[in-house]
Amino acid sequence: MAAAAEALAIPLAALAAALALFGVFMAVLGHSPLEVYALIWRGGFASGFAWQNTLTRAAPLILTALCVALPAQAGLMVIASEGALVLGGLAAAVVGHSLGGSAPLAVKLAMACGAMLAGGLWVAIAGALRQYRGVNETISSLLLTYIALALFNHMVEGPLRDPASLNKPSTYPIGAEAMLGNFPGLDVHWGLGFGIAFCIAMYVLVRHTTWGFALRIVGGNPRAAQLAGLPASQLVVAACFLGGAASGLAGMVEVGAVHGTANASLIAGYGYTGILVAFIARQNPIAIIPVAIFLGGIAVSGGMLQRRLDLPDATVLVLQGMAFLFVLASETLYGRFRFRLRPPDKGGSEQRERGVGFLFFMKDRT
Amino acid sequence: MTEIGWWGVPVAVLGGALRVSTPFLFVSLGEAITERSGRINLGLEGILVMGAMSGYAVSYLSGNPWLGVLAAGFAGLLLGLLHGLICNLPRVNDIAVGIGLMLFGTGLAFFLGKPFVQPKAPTLPSIPFGGWSELPQLQSALQVNPLFLIGIALALVLAWAFRSTRWGLVVRMVGDSSDAARAMGYNVNLVRTLATAAGGFLAGIGGSFLSLYYPGSWSEGLSSGQGLMAVALVIFARWNPISCFFAALLFGGAGALGPALQAVGITSGYYLFNAAPYVLTLGIMIATCSTRRSLAGAPGELSITR
Numbered sequence: 001m002a003a004a005a006e007a008l009a010i011p012l013a014a015l016a017a018a019l020a021l022f023g024v025f026m027a028v029l030g031h032s033p034l035e036v037y038a039l040i041w042r043g044g045f046a047s048g049f050a051w052q053n054t055l056t057r058a059a060p061l062i063l064t065a066l067c068v069a070l071p072a073q074a075g076l077m078v079i080a081s082e083g084a085l086v087l088g089g090l091a092a093a094v095v096g097h098s099l100g101g102s103a104p105l106a107v108k109l110a111m112a113c114g115a116m117l118a119g120g121l122w123v124a125i126a127g128a129l130r131q132y133r134g135v136n137e138t139i140s141s142l143l144l145t146y147i148a149l150a151l152f153n154h155m156v157e158g159p160l161r162d163p164a165s166l167n168k169p170s171t172y173p174i175g176a177e178a179m180l181g182n183f184p185g186l187d188v189h190w191g192l193g194f195g196i197a198f199c200i201a202m203y204v205l206v207r208h209t210t211w212g213f214a215l216r217i218v219g220g221n222p223r224a225a226q227l228a229g230l231p232a233s234q235l236v237v238a239a240c241f242l243g244g245a246a247s248g249l250a251g252m253v254e255v256g257a258v259h260g261t262a263n264a265s266l267i268a269g270y271g272y273t274g275i276l277v278a279f280i281a282r283q284n285p286i287a288i289i290p291v292a293i294f295l296g297g298i299a300v301s302g303g304m305l306q307r308r309l310d311l312p313d314a315t316v317l318v319l320q321g322m323a324f325l326f327v328l329a330s331e332t333l334y335g336r337f338r339f340r341l342r343p344p345d346k347g348g349s350e351q352r353e354r355g356v357g358f359l360f361f362m363k364d365r366t
Numbered sequence: 367m368t369e370i371g372w373w374g375v376p377v378a379v380l381g382g383a384l385r386v387s388t389p390f391l392f393v394s395l396g397e398a399i400t401e402r403s404g405r406i407n408l409g410l411e412g413i414l415v416m417g418a419m420s421g422y423a424v425s426y427l428s429g430n431p432w433l434g435v436l437a438a439g440f441a442g443l444l445l446g447l448l449h450g451l452i453c454n455l456p457r458v459n460d461i462a463v464g465i466g467l468m469l470f471g472t473g474l475a476f477f478l479g480k481p482f483v484q485p486k487a488p489t490l491p492s493i494p495f496g497g498w499s500e501l502p503q504l505q506s507a508l509q510v511n512p513l514f515l516i517g518i519a520l521a522l523v524l525a526w527a528f529r530s531t532r533w534g535l536v537v538r539m540v541g542d543s544s545d546a547a548r549a550m551g552y553n554v555n556l557v558r559t560l561a562t563a564a565g566g567f568l569a570g571i572g573g574s575f576l577s578l579y580y581p582g583s584w585s586e587g588l589s590s591g592q593g594l595m596a597v598a599l600v601i602f603a604r605w606n607p608i609s610c611f612f613a614a615l616l617f618g619g620a621g622a623l624g625p626a627l628q629a630v631g632i633t634s635g636y637y638l639f640n641a642a643p644y645v646l647t648l649g650i651m652i653a654t655c656s657t658r659r660s661l662a663g664a665p666g667e668l669s670i671t672r
Contacts, residue, residue, distance in 0.1 A: 077461055134657035135648075138408065138461050139598050143648045146591050150641035158634065272469055279462065314476030314586075321470025325452060328463050332455035 006334055007287075011280050014330040015294075018323035025318065031309055043304035044297025052187045056258075058289075058296030060085070062195030063250035064274025065281065065288045066202060067123060070243035071137070072283040073206050074236045075219035078126050080141035081247040082271025083148030084119035086262075088248025089255045090152055091118035093262035094160065096174030096255070107178045112194075112252050119248020120241040122148060127240030131233035149267060156262055170263035180257040191253030196289055198246055203285040205242075215239055247271065273299065276324050295320070374503055375626050381507025382622015383615045384514065385580045389414065389572035390614035391517040393596035395524060396568030398605050400446075402528065403561035404541035404554075404667030407449050408464025410569040411593030412471020413442045417573025419479035422584035426487035431578050434487070435513070438574030439567045445471055446566020450559030460669060468593075482584050490579045511579050513571070517611070520568075524607040537561055541665035569593060591644065592621075598647045602654060604663040620646045 023033030044054050067081035095114040099107045126144055129135040157169040180190045206212035218225040218232045225232050251266060259265050277295055281287035302316035393410050400407045407413075417438035425434030449467050453460045493515075496508030528534040540547045540557045547554050576592075577584045599617055603609035624639035632639075655661070 077459075077465075079465060129652060132657065133652050134655040135651045136601075136655075138465075139594070140648060140651060142591070142594050143598070143644045143651075146644045147641050147648070150637045150644070154635065154637040157637070275465060276469070279466075312477050312480040314473055314480070317469065317473025318477045321466065321473040324466035324469055325448070325463070328458060328466050329452045329455055331458050334457070 007282055007284075010330050010333050011282065011327055014326040015280065015323055018319065018326040021322055021326075022319045025322075031311070036305065036309070039304050039308055040298060040301040043301025044299075050297070050300065053300045054293060054297040055188045055192050056296075057300050058292040059189070059191035059195050059253055059257075060250040060270040061274050061277050061292040061296055062192075062199060062288055063246045063253070064271050065277035065292055066198060066246035066274075066285060067119075067243040067271070068275050068278035069281065069283040069285055069288060070202060070206070070239045070246070071123075071127065071236070072278065073212070073215050073219050074239045075222070076127065076130065076236060076240065077138045078123060078141045078240060078243065079138060079271075079275050080123045080126055080144050080148075080244065081250075081274045082267070082269070083141075083145035084122050084244040084247035085251040085254070085271050086152040086266050087122050087148050087251065088115035088119035089251030089266045090155060090160075090171070090262045091115045091248070092252035092255045093171040093174060096178045097172040100175050100178070104177045107174075108180065108256065111174070111178065111256055112249060115248040115252035115255075116245035117248070119251065120243075120245035123244025123247065124237050124241040127237040128233075131236050145271070152262075152266070153264075156264070160262075162261070165261075165263070168263055168265075170259075170261040173261045174256065176260075178256065179260060180253065189253070189257035191250075191257050194249060194253060195292075198249065199285045199289055202242065202246075206285065211235075247274070250274075273320060276320055276327075279324065280327050372630065374630050377501075377503050377507050378626035378629055379619050379622050381503075381509075382626060383619035384507070384510055385618070386621045387614040387618025388511060388514045388517055388575045388579075389592050390596050390599060390617045391514070391521070391611060392572030392575065393569045393593050394599045394603065394610040394614055395517070395520055395607055396442075396446075396565035396572070397597055397600045398524070398565075398603070398607055398610055399537065399568070400558075400562045400565035401600055401668055402541045402605055402665055403537045403558045404544065404665050405450070405453060405460045405558050405562055406464065406597070406668060407446065407467070407562055407565055408461055408594070408597060409445065409449055409467025409471060410464075410565070410596060411589065411591065412468040412475075413445045413566050413569040414471075414573040414576070414593035415475040415589050416445055416471045417442045417570030418577035418588050419475040419482065419573075419584055420570070421574030422487050422577035423479065423482050425489070425578055426482060426485050429488055431488050431490045434578055435490070435571055435574045438570040440570070442566040442568070442570020442573065443563050444566070446563040446569070447559065449566070450562035453562070454555040454559060476586050479584055479586075483586075486583070487578070489582045490575075492579070511575065513575050513579065517614075521607040521611045528607070538665070541667050543666055569596075572596075590640075595643055595647050598651055601661065602647075602650045604661065605665065606663065617643050617646065 026033050026036045044050055064081035064085055067084055068079060071078040091114040092111040096107055096111045099110055122144060126137045126141040129140050130137040156171055160171045161169050162172040182189050214230045215235050218230060218235050250270060254266055255262055273295060277288055277292045281291045298319060299316055302313060305311045305315050306313050393414060397410055420441040421434040421438030424437035425431040445467060449463055452458055452463050490511055492509040492511050495510050496505035499505055528538060536552060536557060540552060540554050544554045576588050595617060599613045600610060603613040620643040623642045624636060627639055628636060
């Protein structure tokens, strides 16, 4: 119970601190912080219209955050979401176009499967390289992202380009029937539903199945996992695949519900914001949903800040960066306010080295 | 203009290696200092962009590009200090803070650098080493920036300092065994914070090279992962400053492949050739890492090699 209260209070306090510092930053630059906060509120959360924009923006963030959170259960820090998203979007556009004219539902399902397969396999590379070659997964996943972006640009502007797309190179459109619709009565597309369903499924998988328990043992204490004879490598690669599949699905949602084709608009930084979402949510698949909605709202309000106060579009990036650093620094606060279940340790990276302590460690995380 | 046809590719790759390698060299030397002290700073990408922006801005406002270089180093120093201070808190993960710093640094640079996208700032001069040749291509390939020479000198000095100075030994000891350093009475966190700040300083200077020499202007697409590749490059170079220099040349050559091929008329695979440095980095990491042994020469406290 104490752990749950902590897991809620500390990230909230970190976010509040980041917002406060952002206000100081704005004040130094001569903008009234209160006006900035009011604009963020109005742009992201104050009206039904704002909420619809916010929820639409949150959909890909939920899915790209899962790409960080699932491998994190196994102790990996994988940040390949942006690459998996664009490759998933590309796969969805290709599948959607080549199946044009088939039953819409079948086309949509095939698009989703193609996107999840493309994204999943891409991120699984990072997991496999770590398990079988000892390559650091954070660096390899970022490199894979750059390679994925290059592949995407090459395909969209080369072999897969629709000659009719003159100013903005794009693939062939998937056609109106294959587009994902909106929730009835709302201007929010079904991608949000996909994201929430994926989160719930992953929560159940990670917290309430033997497979998920094994995965978390691998993440909490690799040595204990080895002693218990768990197939660590398969578990890690599978977690990476699932994460990549989520991110690939985000690409499919962007293609299938927003753009109708794969082009440079897919490269919008959703993957990077997704990393932040996952860290604020402390890698908990359910907590990802509200955090993604919150950050989606801030992202949506960026446009309003730009128009009303003539601020650069990177304003939101500054706020996100501050929030990220505060949330990471707040990791140090856990366990300081109540009695400790686990023995105190010296530094973050030493957590893995503990023996029996991992049981307490896992208890704390849940 | 003398026509040299396909020979233009190796010449351009050579010129590119000399030109493009400088930011790799500075960032990797900085990261070598940081990693030798037992921490990893993945945020050098953000520091690089921040350095590029502040260097360009100060050069534009003051009219002196060397002041810009200094300002870039100072901006990098501050961000490195931030990374070091956050990582001093117990139970904070240095890799995660690096990712955060990468996003924060690039965001801040884009925000503050908005007014400087249009104006033209004075850039750094270059020293022509190709006067003996008749070929204009070779002459332009051998235009060398003073920062490149400073980088070579710095690599030599660092290699000597790590081996034979008190400071170098303290940094290495902190990186190899924090317990030993504590027993000797050194403040581990202080040494690591200073090492990260020094690494940030060098990465900031590497960034100023991007905006003040090559490509020589500030824009949001200026850096494409050079800071990140430098982190991988340090591992490849086994934390040895001299090897960092050769690795930087190799990466610079790979980075110049795309533009060089484009110059002789091959444009179809432009994006793929531009991805050559990433593929090279990944290939090298796959070839040199292993799950069974830790890397030779790796600092014992480094979280990525454990």
